[in-house]
Amino acid sequence: MCGLGGRRSPFVATPGNLVSSGMDPIPVFDAEAVFAAVPAEMAIERTRLAFERHARGEWVMPPKVYVEAPPEGDFRAMPARGDGFALLKWVTSFPHNPERGRPVVIGALLLSSAQTGELLAIMECGSVTSLRTGAAAAVSAQLLARDDARTVGVIGCGVNGRWAARCLAAAGYGPGICADVRPEAAVELADELGWRSGPREEAADQDVVVTVTPGERPVVLTSDLREGQHIAALGADAKGKGEVELDALGRCRLFCDEWEQASRGGELSGAVAAGRLSRQDVTDVGDVILGRKPGRLSAGDVTLFDSTGLAIQDLAIAIAVYEAWSRGEVEGPEVRL
Ligand SMILES: NC(=O)c1ccc[n+]([C@@H]2O[C@H](COP(=O)([O-])OP(=O)(O)OC[C@H]3O[C@@H](n4cnc5c(N)ncnc54)[C@H](O)[C@@H]3O)[C@@H](O)[C@H]2O)c1
Numbered sequence: 001m002c003g004l005g006g007r008r009s010p011f012v013a014t015p016g017n018l019v020s021s022g023m024d025p026i027p028v029f030d031a032e033a034v035f036a037a038v039p040a041e042m043a044i045e046r047t048r049l050a051f052e053r054h055a056r057g058e059w060v061m062p063p064k065v066y067v068e069a070p071p072e073g074d075f076r077a078m079p080a081r082g083d084g085f086a087l088l089k090w091v092t093s094f095p096h097n098p099e100r101g102r103p104v105v106i107g108a109l110l111l112s113s114a115q116t117g118e119l120l121a122i123m124e125c126g127s128v129t130s131l132r133t134g135a136a137a138a139v140s141a142q143l144l145a146r147d148d149a150r151t152v153g154v155i156g157c158g159v160n161g162r163w164a165a166r167c168l169a170a171a172g173y174g175p176g177i178c179a180d181v182r183p184e185a186a187v188e189l190a191d192e193l194g195w196r197s198g199p200r201e202e203a204a205d206q207d208v209v210v211t212v213t214p215g216e217r218p219v220v221l222t223s224d225l226r227e228g229q230h231i232a233a234l235g236a237d238a239k240g241k242g243e244v245e246l247d248a249l250g251r252c253r254l255f256c257d258e259w260e261q262a263s264r265g266g267e268l269s270g271a272v273a274a275g276r277l278s279r280q281d282v283t284d285v286g287d288v289i290l291g292r293k294p295g296r297l298s299a300g301d302v303t304l305f306d307s308t309g310l311a312i313q314d315l316a317i318a319i320a321v322y323e324a325w326s327r328g329e330v331e332g333p334e335v336r337l
Contacts, residue, residue: 026119027325027332031127037324038131038317040138040163040170047135048142048289050316051257053082055286061311063261066238072096073104074238080311085322086114087315091125093238095214103159104214105129111318119337121322125314126159128321132313133212134163136257137232138171140305141208143288144255144295145230152176152195153203154210155219155243156235157185161212162192164234168208169193179203210234215241215267222248227300234307236267244304246271252304253296254282257313266308282306 029037038046053059059082067075073094080087091107098104109125112118141149152173154165157180165176176195178186179202186197203209204224208231211219215236222245231252236242244252249271256262259282263272271277285305287293296303324330 023118023337025334025336027121027334029121029123029321029325029330029332031124033325033330033332034123034127034131034317034321037321037330040131040134040167042320043131043135043317044138044142044167044171046316046320047132047313048139050082050132050310050312051139051286052289054258054310054312055284055290055292058082059312059315061258061315063264064309064311066265069094075107078309078311078314080315081114082312082315083319084114085120085315085319086112086117087311087318088112089125089128089311089314091129095216098158105159109314109318111322121318121325121332122335123318123321128314128317129309130160130163131167132317133160133234133307133309134165134167135317136307136309136313137164137210137234137305138167138173140232140255140285140307141168141173141230142171143285144303144305145208146228146296146299149207149228149230150174151206152208152210153206154178154186154189154212155200155203156180156211156213157182157189158212160234161210162189164210164212164232165189165193165195168210173208177203177206208232211243213243215243218243218245218248220244220248222251224248225251225302227302229302230296231302231304232307233267233304236306237265237308239265239269241265242267242270246274246276249304250276252302254304254306255285255288255295256282256306257285257308257310259284261308261310262306267304267306 061080
């Protein structure tokens, strides 16, 4: 990834702007600009690189801070730094928002220079989140699924489920079965990708199974597991959420995006709290990417990746957006703060 050196609009001092901060104008990217800047293939490549750089200690990230907003959901503040940039994402998980026509994940992301501290860009964060979340599912499948794994089951075909399916398709997986308690969501996604909609049980029987529900109840049961599967559990990204039965977790070789975060809030955290899992049972995917730790050990293993969503993943996508703007490939209105 390249450094800074972004395109700048000429700043002309006038009496009116002498009261401003003196900073250059910065671009604001809406969801359309983010998606135009970062195709799924690039999101996968950058997300993999983020896991790698974090595992090497080059990209840093304190654990995300949760601010609960009961009974609706929670806010998260997610900072990270790497490659000369720093970022803060301020984002929600409000699982019942779709009932009032609003997305679960809403917020904004600030990208700054880690050399001068200057703010460089503001981005819509649902799009960044979807790209890096979907990409994480694809990275985990490329790393942990059997080499001959092809078919996909998507359980939960909402905003982030759709991007998980798109990224898996971009990585060469498919065809797939799309399942959702809202059949129309499953049909729409299946039609988009040329896949098929079907019941949860059928989706859970595929080579690669991705779960992206609100995590209110298990959607992968112990009785669903079959040898050689890979499961990417994306929906449970906070305390109290879970999509996989506890006993099923006990049958899987377990991987996560980052233990500190995953052990506190995510698919594995319930089993950790119940004393059924500890650090040595779970491998961070970055360590597998670096070859420090093994991934799948045998064709019969069931591998499970717990994604809780990392700020370094957001950083990877945000840098890619900023680079695309610097090359003149996407536009964003500019504001001076
Ligand atoms: N791991 C991560 O990095 C990450 C990133 C973003 C969102 N999330 C989490 O993923 C979850 C989904 O987020 P979203 O933005 O896609 O929400 P969404 O509301 O757009 O989609 C959720 C989908 O799940 C479906 N669903 C609900 N219960 C189901 C069940 N029992 N079986 C099958 N389908 C079911 C809903 O009908 C909906 O289509 C949330 O919990 C969110 O916090 C995780």
